Structures are given as C-alpha cells and as structure tokens.
Amino acid sequence: xxxxxxxxxxxxxxxxxxxxxxxxxxxxxxxxxxxxxxxxxxxxxxxxxxxxxxxxxxxxxxxxxxxxxxxxxxxxxxxxxxxxxxxxxxxxxxxxxxxxxxxxxxxxxxxxxxxxxxxxxxxxxxxxxxxxxxxxxxxxxxxxxxxxxxxxxxxxxxxxxxxxxxxxxxxxxxxxxxxxxxxxxxxxxxxxxxxxxxxxxxxxxxxxxxxxxxxxxxxxxxxxxxxxxxxxxxxxxxxxxxxxxxxxxxxxxxxxxxxxxxxxxxxxxxxxxxxxxxxxxxxxxxxxxxxxxxxxxxxxxxxxxxxxxxxxxxxxxxxxxxxxxxxxxxxxxxxxxxxxxxxxxxxxxxxxxxxxxxxxxxxxxxxxxxxxxxxxxxxxxxxxxxxxxxxxxxxxxxxxxxxxxxxxxxxxxxxxxxxxxxxxxxxxxxxxxxxxxxxxxxxxxxxxxxxxxxxxxxxxx
Amino acid sequence: xxxxxxxxxxxxxxxxxxxxxxxxxxxxxxxxxxxxxxxxxxxxxxxxxxxxxxxxxxxxxxxxxxxxxxxxxxxxxxxxxxxxxxxxxxxxxxxxxxxxxxxxxxxxxxxxxxxxxxxxxxxxxxxxxxxxx
Ligand SMILES: [Zn+2]
Numbered sequence: 198x199x200x201x202x203x204x205x206x207x208x209x210x211x212x213x214x215x216x217x218x219x220x221x222x223x224x225x226x227x228x229x230x231x232x233x234x235x236x237x238x239x240x241x242x243x244x245x246x247x248x249x250x251x252x253x254x255x256x257x258x259x260x261x262x263x264x265x266x267x268x269x270x271x272x273x274x275x276x277x278x279x280x281x282x283x284x285x286x287x288x289x290x291x292x293x294x295x296x297x298x299x300x301x302x303x304x305x306x307x308x309x310x311x312x313x314x315x316x317x318x319x320x321x322x323x324x325x326x327x328x329x330x331x332x333x334x335x336x337x338x339x340x341x342x343x344x345x346x347x348x349x350x351x352x353x354x355x356x357x358x359x360x361x362x363x364x365x366x367x368x369x370x371x372x373x374x375x376x377x378x379x380x381x382x383x384x385x386x387x388x389x390x391x392x393x394x395x396x397x398x399x400x401x402x403x404x405x406x407x408x409x410x411x412x413x414x415x416x417x418x419x420x421x422x423x424x425x426x427x428x429x430x431x432x433x434x435x436x437x438x439x440x441x442x443x444x445x446x447x448x449x450x451x452x453x454x455x456x457x458x459x460x461x462x463x464x465x466x467x468x469x470x471x472x473x474x475x476x477x478x479x480x481x482x483x484x485x486x487x488x489x490x491x492x493x494x495x496x497x498x499x500x501x502x503x504x505x506x507x508x509x510x511x512x513x514x515x516x517x518x519x520x521x522x523x524x525x526x527x528x529x530x531x532x533x534x535x536x537x538x539x540x541x542x543x544x545x546x547x548x549x550x551x552x553x554x555x556x557x558x559x560x561x562x563x564x565x566x567x568x569x570x571x572x573x574x575x576x577x578x579x580x581x582x583x584x585x586x587x588x589x590x591x592x593x594x595x596x597x598x599x600x601x602x603x604x605x606x607x608x609x610x611x612x613x614x615x616x617x618x619x620x621x622x623x624x625x626x627x628x629x630x631x632x633x634x635x636x637x638x639x640x641x642x643x644x645x646x647x648x649x650x651x652x653x654x655x656x657x658x
Numbered sequence: 659x660x661x662x663x664x665x666x667x668x669x670x671x672x673x674x675x676x677x678x679x680x681x682x683x684x685x686x687x688x689x690x691x692x693x694x695x696x697x698x699x700x701x702x703x704x705x706x707x708x709x710x711x712x713x714x715x716x717x718x719x720x721x722x723x724x725x726x727x728x729x730x731x732x733x734x735x736x737x738x739x740x741x742x743x744x745x746x747x748x749x750x751x752x753x754x755x756x757x758x759x760x761x762x763x764x765x766x767x768x769x770x771x772x773x774x775x776x777x778x779x780x781x782x783x784x785x786x787x788x789x790x791x
Contacts (some may be wrong), residue, residue, distance in 0.1 A: 594723030607691035
C-alpha cells in the first residue's frame with residue numbers, strides 16, 4: 198500500500214543545502230589576504246533608478262535559498278539556463294545569476310580568472326568572489342532569452358517584453374562584463390528591523406519546522422499586504438496535506454527593489470505577521486519569512502525560482518494562483534499553472550517541473566481564484582460559486598486606488614488590524630506606497646547593516 | 659476586449675448623483691461595502707488613458723488601475739456633468755488633464771495620513787511571536 202503520510206521535509210534542491218558563510222573572523226581575514234582587489238557593490242540602475250542590487254543575490258546564494266547555485270554563473274552555465282532552464286549539473290534553475298561589472302571598472306580592477314575579488318557593501322568587506330571565468334554578455338539578448346518571446350514560447354508568451362517590464366529592464370541594465378565564480382560571505386550582515394524577525398534562511402527554516410513538528414508545509418508567494426482574499430487563499434489552499442491539512446502555512450515575501458506604487462516591504466511583512474498577532478491564523482501554524490531578491494516578475498519563470506527557494510526551506514507544497522509574479526499582460530494569466538500542470542516544452546519542460554529530471558519534490562497547488570460572494574456569504578472559490586455578476590473580484594491595484602483616494606477599505610477587504618499596519622508605515626514614510634523618495638532611501642539603507650571589518654593592509658589604497 | 663474605468667463612490671459622491679439616472683447604474687461591490695460606477699471604453703481609448711500616466715495599467719480584468727486620484731475626481735466630475743457613463747466622459751477628462759497637473763504631481767510625493775487610532779496594533783507588535791535569530 199502506498200504511504201499516504203508525509204513524514205519528512207523534502208530534500209534541498211540539488212540534494213544539499215549550500216551554505217557559504219564564514220563566521221570566524223580569523224578565517225575571514227585569511228581569505229581576504231588572498232584577494233587581489235576590492236570592488237564596492239553598486240546598484241543596477243535603469244533610467245537612474247535602482248532596480249537591483251547584486252548583494253541580495255549574494256545573500257540568497259550564500260545562505261542557501263538558491264541551492265545548488267554557488268555563485269555567479271559561467272558562460273556555459275548561463276547558456277544552459279537560458280536554453281533549457283537547467284544548471285550544467287542538470288538541476289532545474291530558471292534565471293541567470295550573474296556578477297556584472299562595467300568595462301571601465303573591470304579595467305580598473307585588473308583581475309582575471311584565478312583571482313579573488315573582495316566585495317564591499319556599505320563601505321565594509323562583505324563577500325569574496327573567486328573568479329573562475331570572465332566573459333562578455335549582450336544584456337539585451339540575455340533579457341529577451343530570460344523571459345521568452347511570442348515566437349519562441351508561443352504556449353505562454355503573448356507579447357514581446359519591453360521597457361514597461363521591470364524584470365526585463367533589470368537584465369537590459371546589466372553591465373556587459375561578467376565575473377563568474379563562487380561567492381562566500383566573510384562578514385555576516387545584520388538584518389535590519391523589521392526584517393530581522395522574518396529572516397529564516399533554509400537551514401533555520403528547516404530547524405524551525407522540525408521544532409514545531411511540521412512535515413506538511415504550504416508556501417505562499419507574496420508581494421502584497423494581505424487582503425481578505427489572500428487570506429482565504431492561504432487558508433483554503435492549506436487544506437491540501439496528507440491525512441489532514443498542512444501543518445504549516447509559510448509566507449515568503451520577496452524583499453528587494455520594488456516598483457513605484459507597490460506597498461513598502463515593511464508594511465508587507467508586518468501586514469502578514471498581523472494575521473497571526475491579531476488571531477486570524479494561529480501563530481503556531483503560521484510563519485512569515487523573507488527572501489532577498491529583486492523580483493523579475495517572470496510569472497512561470499519566477500515560479501521555478503519560488504520552487505527552488507521554498508523547497509530549500511523544507512516546504513512540501515506551493516500555492517500558485519493566476520498571474521503568479523506577473524506584471525502586465527506579457528504572459529498568459531495562467532502561464533504558471535500551465536507550467537505546473539502540463540509543462541511548457543519551449544522553456545525546457547515537456548512535463549511539469551515535479552516530473553522532469555532535475556526537478557522538484559515540492560508539489561503545486563494550482564488555485565483558480567477566490568472572490569467575495571454576497572450570496573454564498575463567503576470568500577467563494579471560483580470553481581464553486583456560480584453567482585455571476587454579483588461577486589466581487591480582488592485586485593491589488595483596485596485596493597491601492599482606494600487608499601490613494603483616502604477611502605478606508607471595508608473589513609470585507611482588509612482586516613482592520615492589517616490596514617492599520619499600512620497606516621503605521623504610511624506615517625513613518627509619509628506615503629502609503631513606494632515612491633521615488635522611498636526607493637532611494639531604501640537603496641541607501643538596504644535591508645542590512647554591515648559590521649565594521651578591517652581591510653587587510655595590501656588592499657588599502 | 660473592452661476596457662473599464664471604475665469610480666468608487668463614497669457618501670459625498672453618492673449624494674451628487676442622487677435622483678439622476680446614474681443612480682440606477684451604481685454597482686454594489688464587496689457585498690455592498692463599496693459602491694461604484696463603471697465606464698466601458700474601447701481598447702484604444704483605454705490605452706490612451708494608460709499612456710497619460712506612468713503608473714497606470716490594466717489589471718487582469720481589463721480595468722484601468724493606478725491612475726491618479728485627481729484624475730478619478732475629474733472623471734467623476736465629468737460623469738456628473740454629462741450624466742453619462744459613455745466613453746465621451748473619459749475623452750473629456752483626458753482633455754482636461756493639463757488643469758490637474760499640479761495635483762497629480764503632488765500625489766506622487768504626499769498623501770494625507772488617515773486619522774485613525776493604531777495604538778491597538780502597536781500594542782500587539784510589542785510582543786511578536788517571531789523573534790530575530
Ligand atoms: Zn456565490
């Protein structure tokens with residue numbers, strides 16, 4: 198008889214959690230001695246605005262969120278990822294992970310394969326890049342191939358990507374020189390509040406699940422302050438499990454450069470936390486977590502990264518809704534669900550990602566949608582409720598519009614406590630959403646403080 | 659596919675259309691917790707609205723979202739003036755955008771914080787369940 202119980206957490210993607218963080222200062226000093234140059238990390242700019250900071254990728258790699266990826270990809274690895282969404286080792290991985298520098302900076306650094314480069318963040322030593330290969334890219338090509346085109350990926354790509362797409366702009370704005378090689382953090386950043394209490398890298402997440410006795414856990418992607426529709430989705434999706442609903446509901450917020458008009462990340466994480474502080478989900482069943490990543494809005498492609506991250510955290514199920522991690526109408530609104538129900542051959546998936554070689558243990562829970570139905574008197578699932586014309590659909594942008602006009606969202610839309618979290622950060626930043634001022638300040642502060650660490654003498658100018 | 663522009667009605671706006679034929683067109687949403695008027699516009703006009711504002715976009719259901727509040731106020735004014743929910747309302751509002759330029763710019767920087775008491779959640783946050791490692 199098949200075993201219907203899920204007794205253990207899924208293995209990490211690639212079999213082993215990557216952890217490339219040196220915590221011993223003496224060892225850190227030794228490693229720094231081997232570096233031949235220093236580079237100050239700078240944000241990737243699009244039209245003068247920060248759209249990405251590579252430090253977030255270094256964090257996610259070194260703390261194991263992106264296991265089995267260990268650093269900036271080589272040319273062959275990049276080709277493999279763009280061509281078939283697989284690492285050279287055969288494990289599924291969706292996005293190019295690259296350390297890019299300008300030609301000018303590259304000349305100044307004077308480094309090449311075999312050299313170690315010390316990366317500085319906020320003026321302090323942060324990580325080491327062991328340069329294995331140096332090559333050139335054409336950023337525009339990488340951007341197009343990352344997201345696909347209507348010609349090459351007719352299953353799900355509806356219109357060509359352009360400059361209204363943030364993720365596309367990120368890749369278009371990369372510098373042309375790529376330094377490939379492994380990253381190692383040698384000076385552990387201190388995560389700033391309020392993000393610090395949501396920092397559960399895969400190792401810590403797994404320990405926490407075990408401490409709580411969880412084996413069945415469902416993940417929810419978030420980039421929003423949760424409205425009641427999200428809450429209904431999270432709770433109902435969690436009825437999947439084994440012989441009972443999932444033990445745990447994990448929200449994983451993607452924290453990084455954001456679009457103007459989105460909610461600030463501070464309000465997003467505390468809004469989710471408020472669901473358990475105010476008793477809407479028992480805190481014993483709920484964990485709010487973050488991953489540092491500048492969202493690429495790649496819908497099906499992004500969903501693969503979400504699977505990587507969350508399986509590494511020890512999560513067994515993943516909720517995928519419509520328009521998953523989407524922006525605009527570039528992809529079919531069900532692109533992610535198409536991928537996770539039958540596959541997208543043109544992206545390298547003849548079958549769903551849990552059925553292919555090098556794929557995932559994490560299982561999708563493809564959910565259509567929930568809406569508020571005054572006749573059902575509930576947040577009704579769209580495959581149940583047939584009351585056309587009277588239900589109200591949820592739309593994040595609609596709700597943002599309400600707030601903009603100064604209309605307090607009714608409790609049918611926001612739990613009052615959750616809305617107050619929005620107001621709390623509105624007071625703090627003088628604005629309810631990300632505006633240029635917020636994005637700028639955020640890019641200066643980042644999500645971390647850097648402890649002071651002395652540079653070795655040979656690297657001081 | 660047609661596009662839509664929704665205007666949410668608070669008490670003040672409801673009063674302004676009371677007794678007009680517009681009143682019958684009011685749609686309750688979220689079980690009547692909110693009310694709105696919806697203007698249907700052809701694709702092209704929808705796109706024209708989007709092109710006016712950097713943040714504006716269609717949502718998954720074809721609604722024009724994230725236009726400035728000042729523009730929504732203007733559209734509502736035009737609805738009342740023309741007693742209509744036809745595309746000409748949007749055309750007229752677009753024409754008058756220059757007159758609200760200052761308001762739109764200000765909106766990007768500041769929005770008045772609602773006057774509500776948040777001490778209860780600050781109290782809850784004093785004892786978070788999740789703590790830093
Ligand atoms: Zn119903």
